[in-house]
Amino acid sequence: MYKSHPNNPKIKIKAIEIDKAKPNCAVVGVYGHPNAALMTYYGLHALQHRGQEASGITSVYFDTEKNKKRFAYKKGMGLVLDVFSENGVLIDVLKGDMAVGHNRYSTTGSSSAANIQPFNMIYSSGILCLAHNGNLTNAKTIRTKLINEGSIFQTTTDSELFLHLIAKSKEKSVIEKIRSALKETRGAYSLVMLTDNELIAARDPMGIRPLSIGRLKLDDGYAYMLASESAAFDINNFEYIRTIMHNEIVVIDEETRKTGKIKSYKIVNETPISAHCIFEYVYFSRPDSKIFGHSVDKVRRKLGKSLAEESPLFDSEDKIRAIPVPDSGNTATIGYARVNSKIASPTLFELGLIRSHYVGRTFISPGQNNREFKVKAKFNPVKGVIENRNIVLVDDSIVRGTTSKALIRLVRSAKPKSIHLKITSPQVKHPCYYGMDFPSEEELIANYYPNEEEIGKAIGVDSLHYLSEKKLMESVPQEEGIGYCTACFTGIYPVEIEDNINDSIDD
Numbered sequence: 001m002y003k004s005h006p007n008n009p010k011i012k013i014k015a016i017e018i019d020k021a022k023p024n025c026a027v028v029g030v031y032g033h034p035n036a037a038l039m040t041y042y043g044l045h046a047l048q049h050r051g052q053e054a055s056g057i058t059s060v061y062f063d064t065e066k067n068k069k070r071f072a073y074k075k076g077m078g079l080v081l082d083v084f085s086e087n088g089v090l091i092d093v094l095k096g097d098m099a100v101g102h103n104r105y106s107t108t109g110s111s112s113a114a115n116i117q118p119f120n121m122i123y124s125s126g127i128l129c130l131a132h133n134g135n136l137t138n139a140k141t142i143r144t145k146l147i148n149e150g151s152i153f154q155t156t157t158d159s160e161l162f163l164h165l166i167a168k169s170k171e172k173s174v175i176e177k178i179r180s181a182l183k184e185t186r187g188a189y190s191l192v193m194l195t196d197n198e199l200i201a202a203r204d205p206m207g208i209r210p211l212s213i214g215r216l217k218l219d220d221g222y223a224y225m226l227a228s229e230s231a232a233f234d235i236n237n238f239e240y241i242r243t244i245m246h247n248e249i250v251v252i253d254e255e256t257r258k259t260g261k262i263k264s265y266k267i268v269n270e271t272p273i274s275a276h277c278i279f280e281y282v283y284f285s286r287p288d289s290k291i292f293g294h295s296v297d298k299v300r301r302k303l304g305k306s307l308a309e310e311s312p313l314f315d316s317e318d319k320i321r322a323i324p325v326p327d328s329g330n331t332a333t334i335g336y337a338r339v340n341s342k343i344a345s346p347t348l349f350e351l352g353l354i355r356s357h358y359v360g361r362t363f364i365s366p367g368q369n370n371r372e373f374k375v376k377a378k379f380n381p382v383k384g385v386i387e388n389r390n391i392v393l394v395d396d397s398i399v400r401g402t403t404s405k406a407l408i409r410l411v412r413s414a415k416p417k418s419i420h421l422k423i424t425s426p427q428v429k430h431p432c433y434y435g436m437d438f439p440s441e442e443e444l445i446a447n448y449y450p451n452e453e454e455i456g457k458a459i460g461v462d463s464l465h466y467l468s469e470k471k472l473m474e475s476v477p478q479e480e481g482i483g484y485c486t487a488c489f490t491g492i493y494p495v496e497i498e499d500n501i502n503d504s505i506d507d
């Protein structure tokens with residue numbers, strides 16, 4: 001289906017409705033707790049923002065009748081609350097003290113039920129249940145090779161490739177099978193896996209997507225939790241232990257449960273400099289989470305501080321009102337207001353836009369007119385805060401610009417003196433191949449106008465400033481061996497992309 005380009009009605013483009021980069025997925029794993037599935041459920045609920053299309057949990061338990069380990073699963077389309085709403089499913093069906101779970105937003109593969117994770121199989125080494133966050137960049141090549149060798153695929157996702165590669169590996173031990181499979185893949189993966197007796201996790205050699213370890217002290221040892229973001233630990237009272245490092249495989253087993261000793265392996269011998277997704281800090285992750293070993297809140301405050309340093313606003317007559325576009329702009333606005341007060345003019349952090357949490361994300365609206373309504377349904381300006389004031393509006397990114405335009409019209413209806421839009425990231429100009437969904441390049445507003453001044457005019461603000469790449473890099477944690485992916489801003493991709501990456505395997 002085709003429709004008019006948002007920035008030029010004469011151009012016809014493929015109709016996709018997206019005005020923020022769509023978040024990728026969430027993974028959670030629990031080991032050594034009698035309510036493992038329930039805790040996974042709460043963890044997935046805490047990470048609902050990372051995927052709202054479908055959800056699934058698999059648990060592994062000991063079947064006393066058959067005298068062997070078995071797995072049980074429940075998957076479905078929709079939000080976590082809806083998928084697991086059936087009475088008793090989390091206790092009576094998803095039994096056992098090990099579980100893995102997944103929230104899906106489809107970055108590869110269609111949204112069919114077959115593509116809902118975790119994926120489960122029984123093979124020569126026993127049970128393997130797997131949940132994946134990220135996108136592989138050589139999926140087509142591997143899939144073609146496996147099909148030519150006789151593999152039959154059940155899904156259209158890149159995540160299924162891991163199962164085939166692990167099952168076909170000639171290595172002896174499970175860990176070596178997993179390692180050999182991971183060595184064949186390229187791209188982004190944060191994986192949680194269950195075997196008969198272990199919870200195993202891995203982050204790709206560049207560590208593009210986050211994955212952390214949490215722990216809960218019990219009377220006879222520890223229970224462990226692995227999750228994309230530490231907010232999943234907090235809801236379950238697990239203590240954050242550490243990030244899983246890039247190029248690391250960790251194994252949590254009975255010994256770990258008793259002693260606290262986590263086994264750790266490398267995927268490739270030489271660990272490269274990481275390429276952590278910088279957008280996780282800018283927008284995707286919850287501000288109350290730790291990712292990559294650091295607090296998202298702290299980084300977002302710094303982003304706001306950097307924005308004020310780079311683009312201060314002066315007003316000699318009245319206090320400036322710094323207003324976030326909720327929720328992802330909230331924390332950065334605190335940083336902006338504090339620093340702008342110091343270096344420019346007194347600035348008040350104000351909640352000038354109130355967000356309703358009961359409407360879907362704006363990118364799901366089916367057309368332009370509808371978008372206007374959805375923005376209105378989602379945000380309401382506080383007239384008393386905005387009227388006759390100079391406003392700094394802080395947002396994390398602009399993708400197509402359609403929501404921004406509607407939002408600015410809404411803010412204008414509250415009659416401010418002026419609106420100065422400050423963005424805590426550089427211009428988004430390139431697609432992401434590592435698990436984030438952006439519109440096609442020609443739809444990105446930054447590719448349509450020559451500079452930020454013209455983009456600002458098109459959006460309808462008095463001024464617009466995007467954080468520079470240099471300031472963005474200064475705002476994120478700097479550690480030895482740690483680097484960042486900034487490809488959607490710079491077009492420099494840290495992991496090679498295969499030529500046919502845009503060809504659909506659903507066709």
Ligand code: SF4
Nearest residue numbers: 277279432485487488
């Ligand atoms: S391209 Fe952008 S969104 Fe994708 S991994 Fe890199 S920084 Fe993150």
